[in-house]
Amino acid sequence: xxxxxxxxxxxxxxxxxxxxxxxxxxxxxxxxxxxxxxxxxxxxxxxxxxxxxxxxxxxxxxxxxxxxxxxxxxxxxxxxxxxxxxxxxxxxxxxxxxxxxxxxxxxxxxxxxxxxxxxxxxxxxxxxxxxxxxxxxxxxxxxxxxxxxxxxxxxxxxxxxxxxxxxxxxxxxxxxxxxxxxxxxxxxxxxxxxxxxxxxxxxxxxxxxxxxxxxxxxxxxxxxxxxxxxxxxxxxxxxxxxxxxxxxxxxxx
Amino acid sequence: xxxxxxxxxxxxxxxxxxxxxxxxxxxxxxxxxxxxxxxxxxxxxxxxxxxxxxxxxxxxxxxxxxxxxxxxxxxxxxxxxxxxxxxxxxxxxxxxxxxxxxxxxxxxxxxxxxxxxxxxxxxxxxxxxxxxxxxxxxxxxxxxxxxxxxxxxxxxxxxxxxxxxxxxxxxxxxxxxxxxxxxxxxxxxxxxxxxxxxxxxxxxxxxxxxxxxxxxxxxxxxxxxxxxxxxxxxxxxxxxxxxxxxxxxxxxxxxxxxxxxxxxxxxxxxxxxxxxxxxxxxxxxxxxxxxxxxxxxxxxxxxxxxxxxxxxxxxxxxxxxxxxxxxxxxxxxxxxxxxxxxxxxxxxxxxxxxxxxxxxxxxxxxxxxxxxxxxxxxxxxxxxxxxxxxxxxxxxxxxxxxxxxxxxxxxxxxxxxxxxxxxxxxxxxxxxxxxxxxxxxxxxxxxxxxxxxxxxxxxxxxxxxxxxxxxxxxxxxxxxxxxxxxxx
Ligand SMILES: Nc1ncnc2c1ncn2[C@@H]1O[C@H](COP(=O)(O)OP(=O)(O)OP(=O)(O)O)[C@@H](O)[C@H]1O
Ligand SMILES: [Mg+2]
Numbered sequence: 001x002x003x004x005x006x007x008x009x010x011x012x013x014x015x016x017x018x019x020x021x022x023x024x025x026x027x028x029x030x031x032x033x034x035x036x037x038x039x040x041x042x043x044x045x046x047x048x049x050x051x052x053x054x055x056x057x058x059x060x061x062x063x064x065x066x067x068x069x070x071x072x073x074x075x076x077x078x079x080x081x082x083x084x085x086x087x088x089x090x091x092x093x094x095x096x097x098x099x100x101x102x103x104x105x106x107x108x109x110x111x112x113x114x115x116x117x118x119x120x121x122x123x124x125x126x127x128x129x130x131x132x133x134x135x136x137x138x139x140x141x142x143x144x145x146x147x148x149x150x151x152x153x154x155x156x157x158x159x160x161x162x163x164x165x166x167x168x169x170x171x172x173x174x175x176x177x178x179x180x181x182x183x184x185x186x187x188x189x190x191x192x193x194x195x196x197x198x199x200x201x202x203x204x205x206x207x208x209x210x211x212x213x214x215x216x217x218x219x220x221x222x223x224x225x226x227x228x229x230x231x232x233x234x235x236x237x238x239x240x241x242x243x244x245x246x247x248x249x250x251x252x253x
Numbered sequence: 254x255x256x257x258x259x260x261x262x263x264x265x266x267x268x269x270x271x272x273x274x275x276x277x278x279x280x281x282x283x284x285x286x287x288x289x290x291x292x293x294x295x296x297x298x299x300x301x302x303x304x305x306x307x308x309x310x311x312x313x314x315x316x317x318x319x320x321x322x323x324x325x326x327x328x329x330x331x332x333x334x335x336x337x338x339x340x341x342x343x344x345x346x347x348x349x350x351x352x353x354x355x356x357x358x359x360x361x362x363x364x365x366x367x368x369x370x371x372x373x374x375x376x377x378x379x380x381x382x383x384x385x386x387x388x389x390x391x392x393x394x395x396x397x398x399x400x401x402x403x404x405x406x407x408x409x410x411x412x413x414x415x416x417x418x419x420x421x422x423x424x425x426x427x428x429x430x431x432x433x434x435x436x437x438x439x440x441x442x443x444x445x446x447x448x449x450x451x452x453x454x455x456x457x458x459x460x461x462x463x464x465x466x467x468x469x470x471x472x473x474x475x476x477x478x479x480x481x482x483x484x485x486x487x488x489x490x491x492x493x494x495x496x497x498x499x500x501x502x503x504x505x506x507x508x509x510x511x512x513x514x515x516x517x518x519x520x521x522x523x524x525x526x527x528x529x530x531x532x533x534x535x536x537x538x539x540x541x542x543x544x545x546x547x548x549x550x551x552x553x554x555x556x557x558x559x560x561x562x563x564x565x566x567x568x569x570x571x572x573x574x575x576x577x578x579x580x581x582x583x584x585x586x587x588x589x590x591x592x593x594x595x596x597x598x599x600x601x602x603x604x605x606x607x608x609x610x611x612x613x614x615x616x617x618x619x620x621x622x623x624x625x626x627x628x629x630x631x632x633x634x635x636x637x638x639x640x641x642x643x644x645x646x647x648x649x650x651x652x653x654x655x656x657x658x659x660x661x662x663x664x665x666x667x668x669x670x671x672x673x674x675x676x677x678x679x680x681x682x683x684x685x686x687x688x689x690x691x692x693x694x695x696x697x698x699x700x701x702x703x704x705x706x707x708x709x710x711x712x713x714x715x716x717x718x719x720x721x722x723x724x725x726x727x728x729x730x731x732x733x734x735x736x737x738x739x740x741x
Binding site for chain 1: 542622623625626627631632636640644645
């Protein structure tokens with residue numbers, strides 16, 4: 001039995017009058033890959049963003065309920081969202097490189113958190129992150145070219161590399177492979193598997209095969225509800241809820 | 254017939270053309286509008302357009318050109334013994350125009366017939382008294398030359414107007430008939446109207462461009478004219494500005510003025526850029542919805558204050574305040590209320606909303622996902638602003654600053670009231686100085702002769718300013734445009 005990293009209880013999210021997440025409770029284990037699946041608009045991204053309080057940046061968004069990281073309420077007043085996000089990193093659905101060089105994109109997190117003692121250290125972090133993000137070979141000769149000049153898939157891997165450069169404890173990935181070719185996808189999946197040794201990873205994906213390949217736990221969302229949550233193998237072979245079954249067999253979604 | 258009635262007639266013709274064109278097109282297909290190439294009203298528009306537009310164009314051109322042509326021909330007929338310079342010829346011609354006007358008035362009031370006027374002769378009648386009776390007062394007796402010139406002017410104007418009437422009516426009727434005849438079912442009226450609309454738009458655009466070109470050309474020619482009288486190198490590199498000396502002894506060096514302009518603009522930008530930029534950052538990144546809704550319009554009110562009011566503020570509030578601190582009673586650096594600092598500070602205040610509202614728009618245009626990326630890595634708000642938002646917005650902000658700089662360089666009123674009129678090259682920011690714009694004003698106000706170098710220098714100054722601000726604007730637009738491409 002693995003430790004529980006994040007516990008969410010009775011989470012409700014409202015965007016103004018829209019009720020986007022309805023009473024979701026879920027335990028996310030440490031050293032595990034958890035996949036969120038579900039049809040478009042069902043609230044996967046929204047729930048993911050609750051876990052590192054990214055929803056704070058949206059004015060109209062209201063989060064209720066109880067979310068704990070290592071037993072500590074992350075919506076407590078004493079918790080600094082900035083510290084939290086350093087621990088719970090995020091890769092966004094749309095690649096969003098900064099208008100800086102590739103090197104500075106990766107070095108951004110380590111610099112603001114003081115992770116590198118000197119230039120050589122930083123160089124090492126950058127190289128290691130880019131390698132793990134499966135993009136090192138493509139950019140090693142142009143580390144000082146702007147990150148915005150990369151292709152969509154390259155930008156996505158750059159953002160993955162940027163997120164792991166800060167060494168978070170939990171990595172939230174919102175469709176990290178949506179713009180990647182099979183080779184890069186395989187590399188990213190390998191990375192996810194490797195990250196599992198030290199971190200807990202939550203990944204949103206629209207690919208059933210990917211969820212089945214990389215995750216140990218799967219949560220199926222539908223219209224803001226958490227319909228079913230459990231071992232990935234079980235969800236894909238023997239779902240209990242008829243909605244889960246129709247989704248994974250391709251009848252709704 | 255007067256131009257006004259001509260206009261009314263061709264307008265009426267156009268309306269009639271619309272109705273007839275539409276009706277004729279419908280009739281040609283037996284009332285079944287589906288068989289027409291275009292909607293019936295397009296046939297109407299086509300006839301109205303051809304009846305109206307060419308005639309209207311000719312009318313406008315004619316009304317503008319006729320007086321110029323007639324004036325020139327009459328002036329050419331005045332013997333050279335009656336004037337020495339072109340200025341005197343102008344005086345004579347204005348007398349001629351006045352007498353001609355008086356003669357018109359006499360005909361209108363039935364004091365005299367047309368034939369009577371043609372037969373007038375300056376020696377036998379007291380024309381001045383007669384003209385006075387109809388309400389046209391003359392400065393002196395009417396000489397035979399002036400009278401005959403006025404008679405010629407009248408006669409030619411009358412012929413011209415008659416010709417105008419005939420020509421315009423022929424063109425209008427021609428267009429009308431031509432378009433009406435072609436208004437049959439398979440005529441592509443819609444396409445014709447479409448090209449007409451296009452021509453209209455092209456016309457409007459070229460008019461705007463031509464006006465600009467005209468202004469620039471007049472600047473250029475007058476500047477060349479000025480450099481014909483005054484050596485260019487003395488103007489560009491002269492360090493003394495003292496135009497009062499008549500003849501060759503004067504100094505019209507632009508450097509002190511340029512220095513004043515740049516110095517005051519620099520002070521203004523030093524005030525406006527940090528305050529405006531910080532205000533914009535606060536409004537765009539930190540302020541809540543309600544604060545923003547109140548603060549932004551308030552800030553923009555600053556932009557609506559006329560510059561003369563800023564000038565007043567400089568002269569009556571800021572200047573005396575500075576004198577209190579830096580004047581004879583304080584640090585002793587400042588002689589009077591007018592100084593570079595006074596004008597610069599106030600101009601800076603004027604530019605704050607300019608910088609802040611442009612920068613605010615630019616900062617808001619930075620995609621939210623970029624900020625999310627930074628927050629997602631655990632950056633604080635100010636780290637995000639400093640390291641992600643501002644670098645992303647930088648080109649746009651630079652553009653905004655350059656636009657503000659070109660406003661500062663072109664500003665006049667605040668300088669006249671706040672900085673004084675002394676042209677000098679000085680480093681002391683508390684000394685009175687003046688700028689290019691302020692000197693253009695002072696060179697052209699007062700009773701200067703417009704053909705002298707003292708007056709023409711204004712054009713050279715204007716040209717310098719124009720080049721300076723044009724350069725800044727082009728640079729700013731270039732930078733802003735480059736920045737836009739990044740997110741598209
Ligand atoms: N910023 C926002 N403002 C208002 N409503 C929002 C906002 N973001 C999401 N929503 C709403 O919340 C609901 C859930 O959206 P969410 O982005 O979480 O869906 P998703 O499951 O990630 O979908 P996808 O698979 O398409 O990414 C949707 O109905 C959406 O319209
Ligand atoms: Mg999503």
